[in-house]
Amino acid sequence: MKNTPNPSRRKFIRTALQTSAVLPLTGGSILAACNTTTQLAPIVKKEGPLKILILGGTSFLGPHQIAYALKRGHQITTFTRGKTKPTIHKELFDQVEQLTGDRENNLLALKGKQWDAVIDNSGRKVSWTKATADLLKDQVGLYVYVSSVSAYYPYYTVNVKEDAPLVMEVPAQLDEGEKPMYDYGVMKANSEAIARKIFGEDRTIAIRPHFMTGPADRTDRFMYWPLRLAKGGDIILPGKANDPVQFIDVRDIAEWMIRLIENGTTGTYNGAGPASPMTMPAYVYGAHAAFGSKVNFVSIDDYDFLEKNQVPFIAPWILPGEKFKGMSRVNIDKSVANGLTYRPLATTIKDVYDWWHSDAVTQERRDKLMNGEQGLFQREAMIIKEWNGR
Numbered sequence: 001m002k003n004t005p006n007p008s009r010r011k012f013i014r015t016a017l018q019t020s021a022v023l024p025l026t027g028g029s030i031l032a033a034c035n036t037t038t039q040l041a042p043i044v045k046k047e048g049p050l051k052i053l054i055l056g057g058t059s060f061l062g063p064h065q066i067a068y069a070l071k072r073g074h075q076i077t078t079f080t081r082g083k084t085k086p087t088i089h090k091e092l093f094d095q096v097e098q099l100t101g102d103r104e105n106n107l108l109a110l111k112g113k114q115w116d117a118v119i120d121n122s123g124r125k126v127s128w129t130k131a132t133a134d135l136l137k138d139q140v141g142l143y144v145y146v147s148s149v150s151a152y153y154p155y156y157t158v159n160v161k162e163d164a165p166l167v168m169e170v171p172a173q174l175d176e177g178e179k180p181m182y183d184y185g186v187m188k189a190n191s192e193a194i195a196r197k198i199f200g201e202d203r204t205i206a207i208r209p210h211f212m213t214g215p216a217d218r219t220d221r222f223m224y225w226p227l228r229l230a231k232g233g234d235i236i237l238p239g240k241a242n243d244p245v246q247f248i249d250v251r252d253i254a255e256w257m258i259r260l261i262e263n264g265t266t267g268t269y270n271g272a273g274p275a276s277p278m279t280m281p282a283y284v285y286g287a288h289a290a291f292g293s294k295v296n297f298v299s300i301d302d303y304d305f306l307e308k309n310q311v312p313f314i315a316p317w318i319l320p321g322e323k324f325k326g327m328s329r330v331n332i333d334k335s336v337a338n339g340l341t342y343r344p345l346a347t348t349i350k351d352v353y354d355w356w357h358s359d360a361v362t363q364e365r366r367d368k369l370m371n372g373e374q375g376l377f378q379r380e381a382m383i384i385k386e387w388n389g390r
Helices: 007-017 061-071 090-095 126-136 179-199 224-231 250-263 280-288 303-308 333-337 345-356 363-371 376-388
Strands: 051-055 075-080 097-100 115-120 140-146 204-209 233-238 244-249 267-271 273-279 295-300
Touching: 051 061, 061 075, 061 090, 061 250, 115 126, 115 250, 126 140, 126 179, 140 179, 140 250, 179 204, 204 250, 224 233, 224 280, 224 345, 224 376, 233 280, 233 376, 244 250, 244 280, 250 267, 267 333, 273 280, 280 295, 280 345, 295 376, 363 376
Parallel strands: 051 075, 051 115, 075 097, 115 140, 140 204, 204 267, 233 295
Antiparallel strands: 244 273
16 A cells, blocks of 8 residues: 555645644744844843733633733733633633724724733734734834744645745645645744834744644644543554654643743744654553553554545644645754743643533533544544454
8 A cells, every 4th residue: 555645635635634733723724034043132021020912812822821921920911802701711811901902903902002022812814913013013022923833834844943934925826725724824924024024033023833732722623632542442543653743732832932021032933842753653652641541542554544534634643745744843942942841741631631521611512522423533433443354
């Protein structure tokens, strides 16, 4: 059986990933090579608590940023439409100044106020980043933009560093299903560019997260592992023994961003983990350490079989393809050197499992994930049976 993905497989992968794997990297998916030299921003570094504005703040990443920042004595303001309610750290929002508006057409609440830093969690349009950066450039010391590794799409090369070329525009000719990934990457990269242009290199931080997981994740893309590992029994282990994976606990990203602001450390950083290279089997065995269940891992290493059975993606594993070669091989040396640290994988998995079974998640959401006819939970037994019968 041949292992190199063929054109039809690449099309299948892109279609399957466009809504679940690549796009919602922040909660949850470009300029030319940029100067990423770490510099100090004296305008931000100061003694005592900082005043931090978060654009967004109530979804996935924001509540964890708020919890850590408040713990360290900082003052937090959020700017949202007032529609999304936090599902974690809800009790802390009484300590947060909450401004209401709309990044599309109503920034009035931001005018005339001063902050030491702004974290742009909700930048989904280049025009939004430009408008807020233009407004805040004389009111805020440091602009922190939450970008994405999608800015590197397509991932033809491995060991991608922060000064690699980014995707600045959507190509004229695209395969079916590929446009959403290009759109997202182009938007993130060009938003980085406009933030740097307006605030300057010495007042800008751009963070490019990989797949984020952790409590309050709205995507459910990592939930197969904590739920199945806790239950035990026959569990699919997709891919080959040397397939690499990358991911990061949302809390590791959130807390690191606050520390970068505290230190006035500017530049561009890949937000990926773990600290050392990890294969998919290592991920599964490490995640299982969170539980005491009896499991039987069924290794399915045939890419064609996985494609046929509609298993192109079980985060953090992705069915390999030409344009995804380097997606799980992003260089993190600069980030680690500048203070990015990592929780143990088993801690992340157990915390996600506990959150999933808390009041923060509705029973309707649990049932939809577990009982959906096309979902992996309902199909896994059939897939394993077919594989074992080969």
